[in-house]
Amino acid sequence: MTFNPSLTARLRIGFLVLFALLMVVSLLGVGRLFQIRVNYENDITRYFQLELETEHLRSAFILEQAAARPATAHQKPSQAELNQAAASFSDAARRARDLTDDDTALNAKLGRLIASQASWRKAVAEPLIQERVPPPGVEQRLTSAVTNSGEALAVETRGSRDAARDHARTDTRNTTILVAAGLAGALLAALILFSGLINSMRAPLGRLVEGARRLAGGDLRTRVEVGGPTEIAALGRAFNEMANSLERDARERDRVEQMKNDFVLTVSHELRTPVTVVKGFAEMLTAQREGLNPRQFEAAEVIAESAGQLQKMINDLLDLARSDAGKLRIEPEPTPVRPLAQSIGRQMRPHFDGKDQSFSVSVEKDLPEVDADPGRVTQVLANLLTNANKYAPEGAKVQLAASQVGEEIEFAVSDDGPGLDEEQLEHVFERFWRADSTETQSVGGTGLGLAIAKSLVELHGGAISANSVPGQGATFRFVLPISKDGRPTPTAPAARTKAGAAG
Numbered sequence: 001m002t003f004n005p006s007l008t009a010r011l012r013i014g015f016l017v018l019f020a021l022l023m024v025v026s027l028l029g030v031g032r033l034f035q036i037r038v039n040y041e042n043d044i045t046r047y048f049q050l051e052l053e054t055e056h057l058r059s060a061f062i063l064e065q066a067a068a069r070p071a072t073a074h075q076k077p078s079q080a081e082l083n084q085a086a087a088s089f090s091d092a093a094r095r096a097r098d099l100t101d102d103d104t105a106l107n108a109k110l111g112r113l114i115a116s117q118a119s120w121r122k123a124v125a126e127p128l129i130q131e132r133v134p135p136p137g138v139e140q141r142l143t144s145a146v147t148n149s150g151e152a153l154a155v156e157t158r159g160s161r162d163a164a165r166d167h168a169r170t171d172t173r174n175t176t177i178l179v180a181a182g183l184a185g186a187l188l189a190a191l192i193l194f195s196g197l198i199n200s201m202r203a204p205l206g207r208l209v210e211g212a213r214r215l216a217g218g219d220l221r222t223r224v225e226v227g228g229p230t231e232i233a234a235l236g237r238a239f240n241e242m243a244n245s246l247e248r249d250a251r252e253r254d255r256v257e258q259m260k261n262d263f264v265l266t267v268s269h270e271l272r273t274p275v276t277v278v279k280g281f282a283e284m285l286t287a288q289r290e291g292l293n294p295r296q297f298e299a300a301e302v303i304a305e306s307a308g309q310l311q312k313m314i315n316d317l318l319d320l321a322r323s324d325a326g327k328l329r330i331e332p333e334p335t336p337v338r339p340l341a342q343s344i345g346r347q348m349r350p351h352f353d354g355k356d357q358s359f360s361v362s363v364e365k366d367l368p369e370v371d372a373d374p375g376r377v378t379q380v381l382a383n384l385l386t387n388a389n390k391y392a393p394e395g396a397k398v399q400l401a402a403s404q405v406g407e408e409i410e411f412a413v414s415d416d417g418p419g420l421d422e423e424q425l426e427h428v429f430e431r432f433w434r435a436d437s438t439e440t441q442s443v444g445g446t447g448l449g450l451a452i453a454k455s456l457v458e459l460h461g462g463a464i465s466a467n468s469v470p471g472q473g474a475t476f477r478f479v480l481p482i483s484k485d486g487r488p489t490p491t492a493p494a495a496r497t498k499a500g501a502a503g
């Protein structure tokens, strides 16, 4: 089993370690500083007391000297005073000994003072008490030995006190530096810890981001390698489950779509023959008008017209289903534009005349041939012109224009009818979409014509678009490639240039 703590556990461990490190460093530092302070205060007090005792020793010796001074007319040396002064010297010496403790230098100085005092007593004080004058020079030598030893002890004590202060200062500085270094070290450790934590998350998060991008881009087979802290690993697993379910759904959708296409394809195909038969017979009946009474003739006409609409709808559905199944075929060939435009113009003219609409066809001079299936281009143009005829009101103007734009031929069908607003333009090429205005709804239609036009144009390698100013009309344009092996039209670009210059 591998140890893989959760993100929260990792953060907790991180903070705990950091807290413990900071705590230990701070406690050690503060403890040490406190100890230095206490030691310093103790030392200073001890050295002051020692200085005091040194002064006691000196004054006791002065008293001893006074007690053992040579006899004069007024005063004699006093054994009792000497003893008292000696006792106070011994007391001060004992207390000083307690204070010098384990300091060898001070001990040695104190020892010398005590020894020189003892020698002085023996060789100077005691003979003087017994009124014997010590040999010349001895008194002076031994007295100054005691005085010098006292002075040496005082100097040594002051020196030790200064040394204690310097020592405390150095200790404080070193400890402060150590604590600062410890804190910096703890912070560095925390930084390393947290950057390790972030690094452990970065790679799996990066994989997730990359996976999400690929999934959003449509690659439903995208899966991510699960890893990192528990939460991110869980996120990775959830991501993979989501991708699985999306892929499953997409497969199911494709299957249903396929079934729907197959169904539409089969039904349309099966309906085509009977509808053609019905239409044929109805047309046959209308052609034999004499044999029918007016009601029968009218009925035959309605049947023929409805069968015609049904046939168109079935053909449209069949085209779309074939386009979805990738089975819609075109047979492009070099096709001259003018005859094509004139032919569809002729077919559509009666419809425009029927609505009192003015209809014009304008084809640029010397256009090269297009690489297109003439039947299919006629179908596209018929859809666009039928729409212009249907949706523009009576008396409107409709135009079909063809011109060269770069390496393509552009066909444009424009009218000055109701047009479409921006939102409607976004949907206009969607299948089964129809504007929900009363003008549109009052006219029959299926919402398939423009979707088929788009499929057919794109199958030719072209593109279709719509522009409109609501209330002022609409223009539908599509472009088709110029035929490469078609009839060359060397005059075309020159003619365009001239025309442009002249205009």
Ligand code: ADP
Pocket: 383, 387, 388, 391, 392, 415, 417, 418, 419, 420, 428, 433, 434, 435, 436, 440, 444, 445, 446, 447, 448, 449, 450, 451, 474
């Ligand atoms: P149909 O004409 O059968 O409804 P289409 O796909 O040809 O289907 O057109 C879709 C919709 O686009 C129409 O229902 C209509 O609302 C709108 N439309 C198409 N051509 C025009 C036009 N020339 N003027 C205004 N609206 C149009």
